[in-house]
Amino acid sequence: xxxxxxxxxxIAKEVQDGYxxxxxxxxxxxxxxxxxxxxxxxxxxxxxVLGMGPFPFExxxxxxxxxxxxxxxxxxxxxxxxxxxxxxxxxxGQHVDLTILGAMEVSENGDIANWKIPGKMVKGMGGAMxxxxxxxxxxxxxxxxxxxxxxxxxxKCSLPLTGVGCVxxxxxxxxxxxxxxxxxxxxxxxxxxxVDDIENATExxxxxxxxxxxxxx
Amino acid sequence: MINKKVDxxxxxxxxxxxxxxxMFGGFGLSGIPENAIADLVKRNIKGLTCISxxxxxxxxxxxxxxxxxxxxKMVSSYVGENDEFERQMLSGELDVExxxxxxxxxxxxxxxxxxxxxxxxxxxxxxVAEGKETREFDGKMYVLEHAFKADFAFVKAWKGDAAxxxxxxxxxxxxxxxxxxxxxxxxxxxxxxxxxxxLDPNQIHVPGIFVQRIFxxxxxxxxxxQLTVRERS
Numbered sequence: 001x002x003x004x005x006x007x008x009x010x011i012a013k014e015v016q017d018g019y020x021x022x023x024x025x026x027x028x029x030x031x032x033x034x035x036x037x038x039x040x041x042x043x044x045x046x047x048x049v050l051g052m053g054p055f056p057f058e059x060x061x062x063x064x065x066x067x068x069x070x071x072x073x074x075x076x077x078x079x080x081x082x083x084x085x086x087x088x089x090x091x092x093g094q095h096v097d098l099t100i101l102g103a104m105e106v107s108e109n110g111d112i113a114n115w116k117i118p119g120k121m122v123k124g125m126g127g128a129m130x131x132x133x134x135x136x137x138x139x140x141x142x143x144x145x146x147x148x149x150x151x152x153x154x155x156k157c158s159l160p161l162t163g164v165g166c167v168x169x170x171x172x173x174x175x176x177x178x179x180x181x182x183x184x185x186x187x188x189x190x191x192x193x194x195v196d197d198i199e200n201a202t203e204x205x206x207x208x209x210x211x212x213x214x215x216x217x
Numbered sequence: 218m219i220n221k222k223v224d225x226x227x228x229x230x231x232x233x234x235x236x237x238x239x240m241f242g243g244f245g246l247s248g249i250p251e252n253a254i255a256d257l258v259k260r261n262i263k264g265l266t267c268i269s270x271x272x273x274x275x276x277x278x279x280x281x282x283x284x285x286x287x288x289x290k291m292v293s294s295y296v297g298e299n300d301e302f303e304r305q306m307l308s309g310e311l312d313v314e315x316x317x318x319x320x321x322x323x324x325x326x327x328x329x330x331x332x333x334x335x336x337x338x339x340x341x342x343x344x345v346a347e348g349k350e351t352r353e354f355d356g357k358m359y360v361l362e363h364a365f366k367a368d369f370a371f372v373k374a375w376k377g378d379a380a381x382x383x384x385x386x387x388x389x390x391x392x393x394x395x396x397x398x399x400x401x402x403x404x405x406x407x408x409x410x411x412x413x414x415x416l417d418p419n420q421i422h423v424p425g426i427f428v429q430r431i432f433x434x435x436x437x438x439x440x441x442x443q444l445t446v447r448e449r450s
Contacts, residue, residue: 025377048244057447060446061444061446064246067388073445081388083422084395085395088318088319088322094317124315130318133340134338134339160343164343164344
C-alpha cells in the first residue's frame, strides 16, 4: 500500500519530457517533488503563471507571486505571467499536456466528483470544472477508499459531478487503473497489495486481464 | 492624450450607490483593489452584487464589505477562506452563485470584447449547466454562458499613467485585465502613477481605452494569505 508521497511518485512517472503540467491541490502538488530531473517540464498554475519554481526562502516571499493555493512561490528561468482568461485559454484550448487532480469519487465511465458534498459548506469548484471539461490527459490522484472505508471507484458517482466522462487514469494507494470505454481496467498493483484486495475495495466492475504487475516507483 | 487621472478617491468612486453590480480584480488577496474596497466600506452602500473570483478573508479584501453586510450576492469560483461569509451564506442572508473559474474570466472578457455570450465545455453535465442552453460542436457538448453586466469594475495594477494604460506585476495580474472595460465604468488603482510617456507602449498590458478613471492608491498592505517558505540548506 502506498502513502500520499508514493502515489505522487508513481504519477511522476507519467510526466514526460516537454510536458506542460497543471497540478491540483493536495497529493497532486507533491508530484512536482518526484519528476525526473533529466527532463524539461513546466508547471502551470491557473491564477496565471507558467514555469513555477519551489517555495521562496524566508524573507524572499513576494505577495504578488503566488500559486492557485494562494501560497507564495518562485518562478524559474523562462517563466511567464498572464491573465486569468489566457490561463484558462491554455487549459480549455488543450495546450496543457497533463492535468493531475484529486477526487472524492470517480465512476466507471470517467465521471468525476470533487467539489461539493451536499449539506456541508460548499467552497466552490475553482478551476476544476474547466480543467476536467477540457484536458485530454487527466490523471486522478486519490486514496482508493474514503475515511469510512468505502470505495471511491464507483459504478456511478453519488456526489454532484465536476465533469462527465473525462478521467483517463487513476492512481491510488492500491492500484493504477485505466478508465476504458468498457470501464475500470486494472493495470498495476501497489507493493504488497493483491488483485483480490483491489477488487474488494472497488465498487465498480474491474476488468482484470492476465497477470497484473506490481508497480515500480 | 485623454486624461483619466482623478485626484481623489471620492472622485474615483463617484456614482457608486446601493444595489449596484461591481467587479473586483484579484485572486485570493493578490492584486485586489485595496483602496477602492476601503472607500466602499466608508461609504457603507448596501445591496451590492460582487463579481470576484474569491470573497476575501474575515478582516481583509471583500471580507470587509461582508462584515458590514454590504453584499447581497457574490458571484465567485471559490469562497472558502472566510468564516463570516460562511455564516451569512448558511443563514440565507447572502446569495452565492458559484461558477467555474475559467467561465468567470471569460464572462468578463466577453463583456469587455462585445460578445453577448460564449460557449464553454466547463460544467457540462453538472448542476452548473442546469437550465442553460447547451450545444454540440464537433461531437463535444458546450454550455452557453452570458457576458456579465456590471456598473463598475474595480481593478488594481502595478504601474499606470494618466492615459489609463496599465502594467501588472506577477500573479497579481489575474482577473484585473479582463475586467477592464467589462463594466460601464472601470476604476483602476495603481501602486505607482508615472508621468505619461514613461511606460513603454510595447510593455502595456491594458490600453487606457478600457479605463475611465485612474488614481494612485494611498497605501498597499498586500497581505499574504498563505506564507510558504523553504529552509535554506
